[in-house]
Amino acid sequence: MEDRKRDHIDLAFSSRLEAKHADNRFDYEPLFGTHHKTEQEFHFAGKKMRLPLWVSSMTGGTKRAGTINKNLAQACAEFGLGMGLGSCRILLDSPEHFEDFNVRPIMGNEAPLFANIGICQLENMLQDGSSDKLAELVDKLDADGLIIHINPLQEAFQPEGDQLKRPALELLQEYLENTTMKIIVKEVGQGFGYASLKQLLQLPIEAIEFAAMGGTNFSLVELNRSDAVAAEVFNPFIHVGHTAEEMTHMVNKLVDELPLEAIQAKQLIISGGISSVLDGYYLTSISKLPAFYGMGSAFLRHAMGDYSKLRAFVEKIDQSWSLATNFLKVKQA
Template structure:
């Protein structure tokens, strides 16, 4: 009733005041130029497939037994809402099928959505050294994945008590991998992002995409440090706070495009510290290359329970994203990172 609504307004007027500290200066709010969004999605081409949402569920989990339900929920959401999924590290199923069902999601996600396998740079380096790249080809083929994500994680491997030692610069391993097979490849970090020199080398390769996994979200180097003894934690803790944010990386890529001209890699997955739809909208709008935005921990939180919880979360995120697309444009005067 109108009377109840007006009473609510009076009671909430003081509580609803906003301050300058919370002001989001990334956007210009334009209330006059669009109607409310209507239901419906506009498909666009990304990673060779038509997707309906500029969203990506970043590589997270697998090989633990309990991960199967999580991945099933995520794959089902990808199918329903039209976006892509990267698996967690598939190392455990390279030569042992015990946990195969945790990763085997093609039937659930369906044939039309991007679905990518994942291996670490240390495992790729070892397989190439043994001239066993066929194991990678078999993994991707048996999963019916669209290609391989290679996660580059030298700090995580160094801090991990069971970690492998990387014997050559990862860029050399990636170039060798691409010279020996014709699988589509995505390269990503694991929570600390990459500087301009690394991005420049990757942009010059015919990669399917670069995924940022930037500083500001789940940081696997820090995660591994938490598993170390206190002396090691104290020694290496400063490394947990170095890296590049997603906004810094977008701006780096934009600058590099002016320097190198037409890159061979022309698609980005912007992830790392993306907390919600406004972060994703801002970063993908800022990017001069076609981009989707990735979220990991927020999705994982809702994917651990029943599917309806995850569905509701993603549905609300995408509705809010459409609202942002209608009324917000980038603020040209904003220069924050």
């Protein structure tokens, strides 16, 4: 106790916080909660989660990515999270990489797991009549469904990128008419605008994942791989997009405007620039659709080495969610 009190004296002046830094999204109510963790249960794609937290798609197809995926899967199993795999395109041509993605044995059967493919790959498969391979891929991975990522700017900036020949909406509509799989549609770092969200909400899909501005921007990733001229000319495009908060408000507006029977998308994964538990707690609380929050790069930083580092990180997230739900109330607009 004496050491703790000495720390209090030593740190008092360096621990001052100006009122201008207050987080005004919440009422702090310290009288009504306890430190006891409230056990919660969330449902996604017929599976159960203990935290409304989604491990957003990141990587796959290399030995290093295999280590990352296995660490993330172990965290999902231990803490009850859902997970989207990185692009599984390589498995369609190179099945020797299967073990880099084979995380269901680690996750167990309770947590939701989704495979992942790009819209350009879907277009090619629809064109040549091989889209049934996607269901085979999902079955082989023992996944609960398929993420289709929409990335026209990333493909345009990628030196070896593919070219869309038909609008993504047409491709999604065609595929959804011919599959019974659960589908998530996501962007890759710039989010969706109002008109795109309006169309997505009316598709029979499991979820819309925002992958909004503010997180990892895969268009910028590709520009950083490009030559200097491409980087100079295309750079303004990386600043175009929508934040997670902006998109949450857009969806709320659309929920009010669209007829109830027109909304077929079941839920949201609010991701992109979610840098803290409080961001996720706030946005999922104000969403008018059932919502989870997703994080990608935050997990990636802790998942590259020994699992113990990732475990310590997720344990603190778990504790933070409990503190938020026990002591914070979201202010009503």
